[in-house]
Amino acid sequence: MAKRTMNLVGHMCIGPTMHHAGSWRHPESDSENSLDPARYERLARIYEAGLFDALFLVDYLGITDWQQNARSGVLERGGQMTMLDPLQMLAVMARVTKHVGLAATFSTTYNHAYQIARQFSTLDHISNGRAGWNIVTSGQVVEARNLGLERPLDPVRRYDQADEVMAACNALWDSWDADAVVADKQRGLFVDPDKVHHVDYAGAMVKTQGAPTSPRSPQGRPVFMQAGASDRGRDFAARWAEIIFANRYDKAGMKAFHDDIKGRMADIGRSPEACAVLPAIAVIVADTEAEAQARAEYVDSFTTPEMGLGMVEVSVGRSLKGFPLDTPIADLPVGPSGPPARGVYDNMLAMRKDGRGLTLAEVAVRKATTWGLPRFVGTPASVVDQMQELFDERCCDGFIVAQPLSPGDLILFVEKIVPELQRRGLYRTAYTGRTFRENLKSALGGA
Ligand SMILES: Cc1cc2nc3c(=O)[nH]c(=O)nc-3n(C[C@H](O)[C@H](O)[C@H](O)COP(=O)(O)O)c2cc1C
Numbered sequence: 001m002a003k004r005t006m007n008l009v010g011h012m013c014i015g016p017t018m019h020h021a022g023s024w025r026h027p028e029s030d031s032e033n034s035l036d037p038a039r040y041e042r043l044a045r046i047y048e049a050g051l052f053d054a055l056f057l058v059d060y061l062g063i064t065d066w067q068q069n070a071r072s073g074v075l076e077r078g079g080q081m082t083m084l085d086p087l088q089m090l091a092v093m094a095r096v097t098k099h100v101g102l103a104a105t106f107s108t109t110y111n112h113a114y115q116i117a118r119q120f121s122t123l124d125h126i127s128n129g130r131a132g133w134n135i136v137t138s139g140q141v142v143e144a145r146n147l148g149l150e151r152p153l154d155p156v157r158r159y160d161q162a163d164e165v166m167a168a169c170n171a172l173w174d175s176w177d178a179d180a181v182v183a184d185k186q187r188g189l190f191v192d193p194d195k196v197h198h199v200d201y202a203g204a205m206v207k208t209q210g211a212p213t214s215p216r217s218p219q220g221r222p223v224f225m226q227a228g229a230s231d232r233g234r235d236f237a238a239r240w241a242e243i244i245f246a247n248r249y250d251k252a253g254m255k256a257f258h259d260d261i262k263g264r265m266a267d268i269g270r271s272p273e274a275c276a277v278l279p280a281i282a283v284i285v286a287d288t289e290a291e292a293q294a295r296a297e298y299v300d301s302f303t304t305p306e307m308g309l310g311m312v313e314v315s316v317g318r319s320l321k322g323f324p325l326d327t328p329i330a331d332l333p334v335g336p337s338g339p340p341a342r343g344v345y346d347n348m349l350a351m352r353k354d355g356r357g358l359t360l361a362e363v364a365v366r367k368a369t370t371w372g373l374p375r376f377v378g379t380p381a382s383v384v385d386q387m388q389e390l391f392d393e394r395c396c397d398g399f400i401v402a403q404p405l406s407p408g409d410l411i412l413f414v415e416k417i418v419p420e421l422q423r424r425g426l427y428r429t430a431y432t433g434r435t436f437r438e439n440l441k442s443a444l445g446g447a
Pocket of ligand 1: 057058059060061105107135136137138139155226227228229230231232233234245246247280340341342343344
């Protein structure tokens, strides 16, 4: 079996910031090109130069500012926004790259399985086998309202629906045999009709009958990513995911989450190599510790609590207008349907400073700068020491790399961290697979 090496997936957002809410104001930020496809082409090439398994685009169907129509300041002050449709931008990025996987966040709550299957099959064709799907169940009030509902479906129902969407999508993706398209001009035979199979899927919530328009794509189906952290979300991930985007803020949390997911996979007969558990981290690297610290402090200096307030509101699922900034986070009420994403909410409660829980202002700043995720600041050697410890002790199979400043921190990661990982034999030195899935599996040691 091949040696186990790290999987790396880049975390991106189509908007002024990738991850760090204040970073758009940094003089070196490329945020003025937020809507320009050329920015995303350039970033995709950098991820590919760094031999990343994939990059993926986070997405929400709403502006986090608009909890119960009360504006929190995200639009005004700038911050985390998903401004354009991810699949269309990935098609642009596919045209200027050859190897890097291209994954989009897409909701099972608000898209029919037929449309999902068709869109990702299209991306897989366009990218020649590099499509990935970050499968989300949408729990935010702002999203529900945008989509014409008063409130989101309850979490268990959302996951039941997601299971049905997955089953329906898989049936659709398998409907065309790989050799169905004959395109024989002599015989006048375009598609062998016996090789396109009728789909008849009828779940309690999702139904589809017929056949998709798109022929089987190079990978057959996109690589499945997932980020649910609730009990039901973990079961869903253990069943379907090939990559799990974990948001654990410390080593013990990462280890517990990793072992829990692999245990759930074993319970249903999936091998542990079938899914990479990747906690998100941010890295700020420079040639000296002092330089790296100064870089971190400078980018953080552009952040205010107002930039993170919207993210806290999203985490609790309600407007926090009127709550003083020094309110302890545990005293804040949650929305009528509970926290939209359990894992995100639990992480917030678990954040500590001087042994105590944080206030609203402190959480807002932490969210705005790091999302509360681990941030490794230092030299290539000291950063890679921390990554290696987590990897070697099987707290994870690699990382989601969420870089604060675009494009500077990504470029530095590729120039300084990647060679150090390679020098230690922890990371690939070339792409070996043809597809996103093949590259992913070769690093996991399963190919
Ligand atoms: C680290 C992380 C990143 C996420 N990114 C997104 C996203 O970009 N878009 C989205 O709609 N949901 C996102 N989610 C929400 C989840 O994918 C999931 O649907 C939600 O957390 C509800 O499941 P849970 O209660 O099991 O956590 C994210 C969740 C986590 C933990």
